Amino acid sequence: MLHEPHATFLTDLELPIVRSEDAHRRVATPEEPFPVGAGPYRLVGRDPGVLELRANPYWHRGAPTYPSLRLVVIRDDNTRALRMLAGQGDLAIASIPPLLLPMFQDDERFETRSAAGISTMYLGFQTRSPKLTDVRVRRAIAHAIDRNLLVRSKYHGLARVTESWIPEGHWANVDDLPTLAFDPDRARALLDEAGFPDPPGDDPRMSLVLRTTSERFRQSVARAIAAMLRDVGVEVDVRPSEAATLIADLNRGRFEITLLEVPEVIEPHVLSWFFDSSRIPGPQSEGANRWRYGNEELDALFELGRTRIERAQRQAAYEQVQRVLARDIPVLPLWQPNTVAVVRRGSTFDVPRDGRFGTLAF
Helix, strand or coil: CCCCCCCCHHHHHCCCCCCCCHHHCCCCCCCCCCCCCCCEEEEEEEEEEEEEECCCCCCCCCCCCEEEEECCCCCCCHHHHHHCCCCCEEECCCCCCCHHCHHHHHCEEEEEEEEECCEEEEEECCCCCCCCCHHHHHHHHHHHHHHHHHHHHHCCCEEEEEECCCCCCCCCCCCCCCCCCCHHHHHHHHHHHHCCCCCCCCCEEEEEEEECCCCCHHHHHHHHHHHHHHHCCEEEEEEEEEEEHHHHHHCCCCCEEEEEECCCCHHHHHHHHHHHHHHHCCCCECCCCCCCCCCCHHHHHHHHHHHHHHHHHHHHHHHHHHHHHHHCCCEEEEEEEEEEEECCCCCCCCCCCCCCHHHHCC
């Protein structure tokens, strides 16, 4: 029951749900019964790393395009690509790194299809770190990174540089946010102003640790960013970790900068999970404001966006949210990668912007 206006109610209903009897037990492990759902497919078999799906005869939209699906989890990028080339897969969506795509583009058995993505790669800052508490340092780091070059060299152009987590084409997107363009001289000047002058000799202005996942492509991007920061006097030590370890450390504030990707922002109020001051992870609070960023103006804007029903009022609130974030830079949005699928030629599959498997049913 709602006791006040709650603008995100309809999008909240899009979240997957399970039966009440499944709420407090794991439903994806072999020793438990299969979960019950109302989607186009039913889970009929599972082994470590493999899920077997069959068409749900009771799906409200009728029979899905493919009567059965076999989903295989392969965590290593190279192994995943080689398995596809060996004929052991028909589709890999948002899972073949750009550097490996040429292997498929030169193979007549496959084709690559893409759509503008809605995920965002970003650098997150521990804003309470003595090195990063001054926004001028965070802005200097932004000016030191040639995002356009990284999109061309690492993504082969299959990404779009962005200043916001709101994807292009979304009703809440702002297309005139300040641009933190590549400008190494400006970066050096900002570091000087913030109290990190260039010392004599080969010593750096400052040293930072960049935390990221153990994914090879992500590490490659992180090292390229580190090289760019080194050019302005910031020494960066790239330290990869398994995802669970990394997130646990970030939640505890045990980091300085981190390279991560937010999967999607469809409902703009999800930004409050990452930036509202009440969402700093801790014993008494839940959230993903790992940057330890607090701003009363921003908190009020999130509340306005949540409680106003009219689109124009919500749009104005989230526009101002994006402008505040662009000013304070608790995170630096880098780019929004395209959703790229490698598909066996002749297969019917429309690439969704969100990188999910839903279009397999249509």
